[in-house]
Amino acid sequence: xxxxxxxxSNKVTEKGKxxxxxxxxxxxxxxxxxxxxSLGQGPEFLIYFQGTGAADDSGLPNDRFxxxxxxxxxxxxxxxxxxxxxxxxxxxxxxxxxxxxxxxFFGPGTRLTVL
Amino acid sequence: TQLLEQSPQFLSIQEGENLTVYCNSSSVFxxxxxxxxxxxxxxxxxxxxxxxxxxxxxxxxxxxxxxxRKDSSLHITAAQPGDTGLYLCAGMDSSYKLIFGSGTRxxxxx
Numbered sequence: 377x378x379x380x381x382x383x384x385s386n387k388v389t390e391k392g393k394x395x396x397x398x399x400x401x402x403x404x405x406x407x408x409x410x411x412x413x414s415l416g417q418g419p420e421f422l423i424y425f426q427g428t429g430a431a432d433d434s435g436l437p438n439d440r441f442x443x444x445x446x447x448x449x450x451x452x453x454x455x456x457x458x459x460x461x462x463x464x465x466x467x468x469x470x471x472x473x474x475x476x477x478x479x480x481f482f483g484p485g486t487r488l489t490v491l
Numbered sequence: 492t493q494l495l496e497q498s499p500q501f502l503s504i505q506e507g508e509n510l511t512v513y514c515n516s517s518s519v520f521x522x523x524x525x526x527x528x529x530x531x532x533x534x535x536x537x538x539x540x541x542x543x544x545x546x547x548x549x550x551x552x553x554x555x556x557x558x559x560r561k562d563s564s565l566h567i568t569a570a571q572p573g574d575t576g577l578y579l580c581a582g583m584d585s586s587y588k589l590i591f592g593s594g595t596r597x598x599x600x601x
Contacts, residue, residue, distance in 0.1 A: 409589075482533025482535070
């Protein structure tokens with residue numbers, strides 16, 4: 377029973393570069409969430425998918441951020457023209473559905489550092 | 492914008508002491524969850540409270556949801572060094588996303 381996995385675990389890039397962060401949810405989970413956690417803070421919601429469609433992308437900070445989930449399983453968070461302020465841990469979570477009872481299972485995160 | 496204020500931000504106590512962490516908001520949430528996060532890992536769910544006034548116990552941890560479903564508390568009895576970690580509260584909004592507090596970093600000294 378594998379949990380949520382995220383790759384890479386660490387990513388160092390230069391300002392202005394493009395990065396992709398991958399999330400493999402728990403098999404069969406229909407909902408997938410992306411959060412961003414800055415040092416000393418709680419996670420901040422970015423976007424969530426129900427199946428293949430983005431059900432709520434209200435947390436994406438600007439149009440440099442984009443996420444896809446083409447087959448309703450693996451998701452990729454894409455960041456264009458990275459800025460130093462994008463440095464954070466990007467967390468992915470999945471759940472078996474969407475209700476106030478559903479537990480979200482988190483991956484270990486990808487630590488992004490923009491130099 | 493829904494916000495969750497968590498206090499204290501940092502707590503350092505001696506083994507065997509009791510402590511309470513608070514989570515407050517001006518917004519109503521459909522449920523409230525408490526997580527614990529270790530360095531280099533994602534948050535792990537401890538409990539979900541749904542009903543106003545609900546109290547749940549998990550061994551030495553007691554969780555309470557406020558009557559109006561706007562606030563919550565976590566009480567730990569006889570803290571142990573193994574309780575050390577980052578405790579996060581998170582409210583679930585009407586669109587099923589979690590709004591997290593800023594966390595309470597707990598250190599229990601042997």
